[in-house]
Amino acid sequence: MLVIKDLHAKINDKEILKGINLEVKAGEVHAIMGPNGSGKSTLASVLTGRELVEVTQGAITFNGKDLLEMAPEIRAREGIFLSFQYPVEIPGVSMVNFMKAAVNEHRKYRGLEPLTASDFLKLMRERKELVEIDSALTNRSVNEGFSGGEKKKNEIFQMAMLEPKLAILDETDSGLDIDALRVVANGVNKLKRPDNAVIVITHYQRLLDYIVPDYVHILYNGRIVKSAGKELALELEEKGYDWIKNGENA
Amino acid sequence: MVEEQDKILEEVTGSEYKYGFVTNIETETIPKGLNEDVIRMIWEKKGEPDWMLEFRLKAYRHWQTMEMPQWAHLQIPEIDYQDIIYYAAPRQKASPASLDEIDPEIKATFDKLGIPLDEQKVLSGVAVDAVMDSTSVKTTFRETLAEQGIIFCSMSEAIREHPDLVRKYLASVVPVTDNYFAALNSAVFSDGSFCYIPKGVRCPMELSTYFRINASNTGQFERTLIVADDDSYVSYLEGCTAPMRDENQLHAAVVEIVALENAEVKYSTVQNWYPGDKDGKGGIYNFVTKRGICQGKNSKISWTQVETGSAITWKYPSCILLGDNSYGEFYSVAVTNNRQQADTGTKMIHIGKNTRSRIVSKGISAGFSNNSYRGLVKVLKGAENARNFSQCDSLLLGDKCGAHTFPYLEVDNPTAIVEHEATTSKIGEDQIFYCNQRGLSTEDAVGLIINGYAKEVLNKLPMEFAVEAQKLLQISLEGSVG
Numbered sequence: 072m073l074v075i076k077d078l079h080a081k082i083n084d085k086e087i088l089k090g091i092n093l094e095v096k097a098g099e100v101h102a103i104m105g106p107n108g109s110g111k112s113t114l115a116s117v118l119t120g121r122e123l124v125e126v127t128q129g130a131i132t133f134n135g136k137d138l139l140e141m142a143p144e145i146r147a148r149e150g151i152f153l154s155f156q157y158p159v160e161i162p163g164v165s166m167v168n169f170m171k172a173a174v175n176e177h178r179k180y181r182g183l184e185p186l187t188a189s190d191f192l193k194l195m196r197e198r199k200e201l202v203e204i205d206s207a208l209t210n211r212s213v214n215e216g217f218s219g220g221e222k223k224k225n226e227i228f229q230m231a232m233l234e235p236k237l238a239i240l241d242e243t244d245s246g247l248d249i250d251a252l253r254v255v256a257n258g259v260n261k262l263k264r265p266d267n268a269v270i271v272i273t274h275y276q277r278l279l280d281y282i283v284p285d286y287v288h289i290l291y292n293g294r295i296v297k298s299a300g301k302e303l304a305l306e307l308e309e310k311g312y313d314w315i316k317n318g319e320n321a
Numbered sequence: 322m323v324e325e326q327d328k329i330l331e332e333v334t335g336s337e338y339k340y341g342f343v344t345n346i347e348t349e350t351i352p353k354g355l356n357e358d359v360i361r362m363i364w365e366k367k368g369e370p371d372w373m374l375e376f377r378l379k380a381y382r383h384w385q386t387m388e389m390p391q392w393a394h395l396q397i398p399e400i401d402y403q404d405i406i407y408y409a410a411p412r413q414k415a416s417p418a419s420l421d422e423i424d425p426e427i428k429a430t431f432d433k434l435g436i437p438l439d440e441q442k443v444l445s446g447v448a449v450d451a452v453m454d455s456t457s458v459k460t461t462f463r464e465t466l467a468e469q470g471i472i473f474c475s476m477s478e479a480i481r482e483h484p485d486l487v488r489k490y491l492a493s494v495v496p497v498t499d500n501y502f503a504a505l506n507s508a509v510f511s512d513g514s515f516c517y518i519p520k521g522v523r524c525p526m527e528l529s530t531y532f533r534i535n536a537s538n539t540g541q542f543e544r545t546l547i548v549a550d551d552d553s554y555v556s557y558l559e560g561c562t563a564p565m566r567d568e569n570q571l572h573a574a575v576v577e578i579v580a581l582e583n584a585e586v587k588y589s590t591v592q593n594w595y596p597g598d599k600d601g602k603g604g605i606y607n608f609v610t611k612r613g614i615c616q617g618k619n620s621k622i623s624w625t626q627v628e629t630g631s632a633i634t635w636k637y638p639s640c641i642l643l644g645d646n647s648y649g650e651f652y653s654v655a656v657t658n659n660r661q662q663a664d665t666g667t668k669m670i671h672i673g674k675n676t677r678s679r680i681v682s683k684g685i686s687a688g689f690s691n692n693s694y695r696g697l698v699k700v701l702k703g704a705e706n707a708r709n710f711s712q713c714d715s716l717l718l719g720d721k722c723g724a725h726t727f728p729y730l731e732v733d734n735p736t737a738i739v740e741h742e743a744t745t746s747k748i749g750e751d752q753i754f755y756c757n758q759r760g761l762s763t764e765d766a767v768g769l770i771i772n773g774y775a776k777e778v779l780n781k782l783p784m785e786f787a788v789e790a791q792k793l794l795q796i797s798l799e800g801s802v803g
């Protein structure tokens with residue numbers, strides 16, 4: 072589904088990603104871990120097409136298509152979804168209007184008619200239940216005045232609405248209380264299908280207790296320095312990053 | 322980041338103005354220029370009574386002693402008042418009795434503008450007075466309204482048919498000597514709408530006037546007068562467009578509203594005069610005086626405006642809160658793009674006791690435009706317990722445009738409470754990206770974000786207009802963010 076080859080990228084002339092190789096197949100869950108500032112969110116930005124980040128070398132294909140050629144909205148319509156580490160507020164824009172516009176753009180891209188108002192509201196209701204999000208939130212403006220945890224929940228709600236092929240969850244667990252963490256993780260699991268994939272960016276094992284990864288990668292200083300199965304996350308939890316860092320330097 | 326900004330600005334192209342076509346009809350015009358003979362000519366053409374000639378000449382003579390105001394934050398090129406045609410009318414019967422008497426070209430024009438003159442086709446619940454250049458071409462639903470005693474007709478007709486009402490109220494809110502453009506308007510105005518709602522009547526439909534400039538080299542000077550008698554209610558809409566022309570055209574209107582005891586008037590405008598091209602060539606100079614008086618106790622006047630057009634806008638819809646417990650509102654969205662300039666706001670004059678006012682102004686600037694809010698809240702000595710709340714927000718797209726806020730406060734009563742809040746923000750690249758990531762194009766994202774920003778004002782518009790206004794906001798900023 073996703074193939075990243077020798078990806079280098081810079082922000083304001085500073086090289087952040089220094090040769091990333093990664094392949095994600097349909098049905099897989101990949102976790103990306105790594106110390107602060109190592110480039111995890113930057114990788115998410117590259118995948119979603121944020122202009123701030125300039126790709127200087129390498130290639131990315133998504134379902135066989137050249138991802139780097141696509142505008143951000145096209146990538147989204149092709150099925151890439153990012154649950155933002157810091158979701159922004161859009162004052163005055165109701166969640167309903169926002170989601171309706173988004174869902175219908177996705178449908179249009181696939182050659183489908185826009186949903187009728189009642190079908191749309193039905194879909195909203197269904198997906199709200201799936202991620203157990205409060206109606207009070209979806210009746211408000213996009214993220215406006217939401218608490219940190221509510222924003223994260225709202226990201227997963229949007230994921231449920233858009234049913235992406237590849238979901239990238241950038242620290243979706245941070246800011247969530249214990250119950251919310253479980254709800255959000257359950258939501259993600261319910262959306263899991265053999266034909267879609269998830270990349271989970273996280274610092275903690277607790278999320279991976281629920282969303283069990285097939286692979287865990289450690290991103291350090293712009294490179295994936297170690298990849299293994301789910302046990303790697305446990306090892307990190309125990310030992311921290313020093314052994315990785317030292318290993319790099321050695 | 323810098324590159325991003327540059328790209329945004331490069332793409333400021335301003336989309337095609339949709340209403341820029343010209344209607345090919347025979348137009349009767351008088352020679353260019355302004356003097357007392359021209360005023361007599363207009364008066365004669367309109368077949369007005371003698372008192373109107375006096376009214377016009379008095380205004381003209383006063384205007385000659387005045388100078389164009391310079392205080393606005395605007396750069397207004399010299400206007401040659403002798404180079405303007407003051408009267409242009411489509412050649413047709415003055416007040417067509419039936420639709421068949423209207424030139425099909427004119428009908429087609431208004432159809433194209435989405436304002437069908439055929440009552441069968443009209444949005445139910447909206448009566449329209451359609452004004453092209455200097456005259457009203459058709460007022461719909463007059464009979465239906467007349468059944469309830471509501472008068473809704475062109476100003477020319479009102480002067481002929483309802484002289485007592487007109488004489489009583491015309492220039493009672495905006496005196497002919499009020500300001501430079503009001504004096505000019507009083508001297509040469511050619512048409513507009515008149516509306517009278519009798520005591521105790523709730524007007525059953527929205528009344529609206531649609532102004533269309535068609536002829537070239539002409540100015541449009543229309544005059545609107547709305548009188549709401551005791552315990553009445555009316556909601557009034559105003560829309561306007563003009564062809565795309567390289568020359569600037571002057572539009573200097575006066576709108577007066579009188580609200581008597583317990584009366585309520587809602588006045589909504591969607592102003593979409595041709596704004597000029599992206600280099601600032603052509604466009605309408607929109608110099609308008611709009612003022613309402615809450616004359617009776619418990620009366621209410623509410624101004625809502627969506628200003629997207631015009632090369633230059635100079636406009637301050639105001640409320641004189643004379644009656645005790647009266648209430649004035651001003652809700653505004655003003656968009657400027659490319660080289661447009663707007664200096665707009667309101668005046669709330671608190672005279673009666675317990676008078677209240679609320680001001681919500683949302684400015685949006687893009688391109689190289691300049692957008693100013695100018696507002697005065699004045700509380701006179703006797704205005705016990707007067708209350709005002711003002712919220713003035715500015716949103717910037719790009720860094721070559723300007724937003725300015727000039728709030729003036731004059732409070733002469735210690736019991737008054739006056740609050741003012743102001744914010745300036747930029748449309749965030751991160752907000753746009755967030756929308757992109759959900760599958761929305763940048764254009765749609767900007768549309769969504771500014772409509773969200775302007776929501777409080779848009780919500781004030783009648784339904785039929787709100788949808789139009791939302792689209793218009795998006796269109797006027799098309800291409801302003803890349």
Ligand SMILES: Nc1ncnc2c1ncn2[C@@H]1O[C@H](COP(=O)(O)OP(=O)(O)OP(=O)(O)O)[C@@H](O)[C@H]1O
Pocket residue numbers: 082083087105106107108109110111112113114123156
């Ligand atoms: N807008 C920016 N301008 C300048 N530098 C940036 C910008 N965004 C990210 N960086 C830098 O890029 C590097 C990688 O940041 P990134 O956000 O990808 O890290 P991360 O791995 O997601 O960290 P965290 O675990 O703290 O979220 C950091 O050094 C950061 O300071």
Ligand SMILES: [Mg+2]
Pocket residue numbers: 111112113156241242
């Ligand atoms: Mg991060």
